[in-house]
Amino acid sequence: MTTHSDPIRITRATTRKPRPKDSELGFGTVFTDHMFIADFEEEKGWYDPRVEPYGPLSLDPATAVLHYSQAIFEGLKAFTGRDGKIRLFRPHKHAERLNHSARQLCIPPMDPELVLKSLTTLVDVDREWVPKSVGHALYIRPTIIASEPFLGVRPAKQYLYFVILSPVGAYYPEGMNPVKILVVDKYVRAVEGGLGAAKTGANYAASLHAAEDAKHAGFTQVLFLDGVHRKYIEEVGTMNIMIRLGDEIVTPPLGGTILAGVTRDSALTLMRDWDLTVHERPISIDEVVAAAHQGTLREVWGTGTAAVISPVGELAYKGERIPINNGRIGELTQRLYDAIVGIQYATAPDTHGWTVEV
Ligand SMILES: *Cc1c(COP(=O)(O)O)cnc(C)c1O
Numbered sequence: 001m002t003t004h005s006d007p008i009r010i011t012r013a014t015t016r017k018p019r020p021k022d023s024e025l026g027f028g029t030v031f032t033d034h035m036f037i038a039d040f041e042e043e044k045g046w047y048d049p050r051v052e053p054y055g056p057l058s059l060d061p062a063t064a065v066l067h068y069s070q071a072i073f074e075g076l077k078a079f080t081g082r083d084g085k086i087r088l089f090r091p092h093k094h095a096e097r098l099n100h101s102a103r104q105l106c107i108p109p110m111d112p113e114l115v116l117k118s119l120t121t122l123v124d125v126d127r128e129w130v131p132k133s134v135g136h137a138l139y140i141r142p143t144i145i146a147s148e149p150f151l152g153v154r155p156a157k158q159y160l161y162f163v164i165l166s167p168v169g170a171y172y173p174e175g176m177n178p179v180k181i182l183v184v185d186k187y188v189r190a191v192e193g194g195l196g197a198a199k200t201g202a203n204y205a206a207s208l209h210a211a212e213d214a215k216h217a218g219f220t221q222v223l224f225l226d227g228v229h230r231k232y233i234e235e236v237g238t239m240n241i242m243i244r245l246g247d248e249i250v251t252p253p254l255g256g257t258i259l260a261g262v263t264r265d266s267a268l269t270l271m272r273d274w275d276l277t278v279h280e281r282p283i284s285i286d287e288v289v290a291a292a293h294q295g296t297l298r299e300v301w302g303t304g305t306a307a308v309i310s311p312v313g314e315l316a317y318k319g320e321r322i323p324i325n326n327g328r329i330g331e332l333t334q335r336l337y338d339a340i341v342g343i344q345y346a347t348a349p350d351t352h353g354w355t356v357e358v
Contacts, residue, residue, distance in 0.1 A: 006049060006114075008121050013053035022133045025169035027306065032126040032138075036118045036163035038110075039147075046110055046161065049118060051125050054164065060149035064156040070146035072101035072200050075305050076262070077168075078123050078130050078138040078358065081346030086130050087355040088140070089305075089344050091119050093262045097199065098142060100260070104198040106155035107144055115142065116356075122163050123358045134345050135170030139306075171307040176329055176337060178313025179302075181236065182219040183285055184210045185318075189237055189257075191227035196234075196257035203259075207237040219316065221302070225285060226257065232282045239302030239310060240264040243288060244332055246296045253280040263303035267336050269352060276332075285317055292322045299330030308344075309337040 013033040020030055031054055038049040065071045076094045079087055095115035102109045119140060123130065130138040142163045146156030187210040190196025195203055210222045223241060226232040233252055235241055240261040242251045249271055254260050271278045291297040292315075300312035313327035324330075342348030343355065 006047075008117065009048070009050040010121075010125060011050065011052050012125070019129060020167070022131045022136045022167075022169070025131065025136060025167055027168045027171070028139065028166050030167055032129040032165040032167070034122060034125050034165075036122040036161075038114070038118070038161040040108055040159035040161070042157050046108070046114065049114060051122055057160070057162070059147065062149040062151055064146035064148050064150050067151060068146070068153060069200070069202050069205075070105055070107065070156055072098065072105055072107060072144050072198060074098045074101075074140075074142040074199060076119075076140050077305060077344070078140060078165075079344045079346075080130050080132045081344075082134075083346055085346065086123065086127060086358040087344070087346065088119060088123065088358060090262050090266070090354045091116055091356050093265065094142070097260060097262070098144070101198040101200060102144065104195060105200060107146070107159060110144075110161060118142070118161070118163050120356070120358050122165060126165055127358065129165060129167050131167050131169075134341075137168055137344075139166045139168045140164075141166065168306075176309070176311055176334070178311040178324075178327055178329060179220040180218065180314040180316070181221045181223050181312050182214040182217060183223045183225065183233075183315055183317040184214070185225055185230040186210070186213075187222075187224070188227035188230070189224040189234060192256055194227075194257070197254065197259060199259060204237075211237065217316075223315065231284045231286070233285055233288070234258050236302050236304075238306070239304035241312075242267065242301055242303060243283060243297070244299040244330065245288075245291045246298070247277055249276055249278045249332070250283045251278075251280055252283060261303055261305075263305055263308060263340070266340055266354065267303050267309070270336060270339050271332075288315070289317060289320070289322065292324075297322070297324060299333050300324050301330070301333040301336070308340050309333055 095112040099109040147160040148156035148158035235258040302310040311329045315322045
């Protein structure tokens with residue numbers, strides 16, 4: 001079994017790709033010069049951790065992941081701080097969640113220290129790719145796929161772990177922009193006993209139809225309701241959701257159908273630090289609509305690594321359009337964004353020890 005003390009082989013790329021200017025970066029289209037790889041076989045465990053030049057994977061067409069979707073991933077970021085140092089944001093929490101997803105999909109877990117080492121080693125090799133301007137970052141995508149060439153339904157006996165890196169631009173080039181969200185009751189994303197709490201492509205495949213319908217109707221995102229009653233708010237599908245009702249901040253509990261977002265956890269921790277009234281409890285869409293009618297619905301925002309905090313300017317449900325804070329960014333929404341981004345770029349003290357220097 002491979003442990004973090006096993007040496008990581010590094011094969012450097014002989015040619016370097018041109019690196020776009022920070023101002024030209026979008027999201028997820030540009031990749032760096034190297035990738036991290038490790039293999040798993042039943043007899044050996046995870047073995048041969050290595051850094052290689054970035055390039056295509058060669059897979060047999062019978063490879064299990066291509067047929068039965070046994071795959072998981074993570075998404076985190078590295079930032080260049082104001083002091084010029086490169087830091088990862090909460091990598092331990094992401095390594096922990098990778099193993100949580102692994103257990104759900106019968107994928108063998110990895111030593112969290114090896115995961116951490118893979119991230120710091122790869123980011124270090126490609127460190128000149130980490131954008132330097134505030135708002136820009138290096139997105140890190142660890143992935144595990146079932147790599148055994150085998151057609152049959154059972155957990156695979158071989159796996160591939162890889163990590164790729166993508167320099168990304170500011171999620172909001174013109175500043176934070178409130179989004180319009182359609183609340184759907186025709187489709188569901190996940191049900192209790194399903195894969196909703198795992199970060200796996202299958203959940204994204206299940207969300208596409210709803211997202212396309214919403215896009216055609218002029219909305220940016222979809223808010224899913226619970227799969228049983230189609231009543232309780234779950235999540236946006238790429239983001240967790242938080243709602244400020246009067247002086248209470250509510251977010252749906254982690255009941256197995258939604259993802260345990262790291263940004264969700266960061267926002268909850270900060271708001272508790274600030275002595276705000278925060279509850280993880282079931283909240284129905286009817287409660288939100290009633291609050292809007294009574295004038296107590298103050299702010300709604302999404303949380304996720306890509307956008308950090310995403311203000312919601314409008315919710316639409318059963319044909320009714322519900323404006324939130326007159327479509328403007330709420331005060332707490334902005335405060336959370338500034339606080340998290342401040343820690344990420346080292347302009348604010350990291351009192352919780354969330355960042356890891358590379
Ligand atoms: C990744 C993800 C989130 C956000 O999680 P973060 O750790 O905050 O980036 C929320 N929902 C789903 C379904 C996700 O895959």
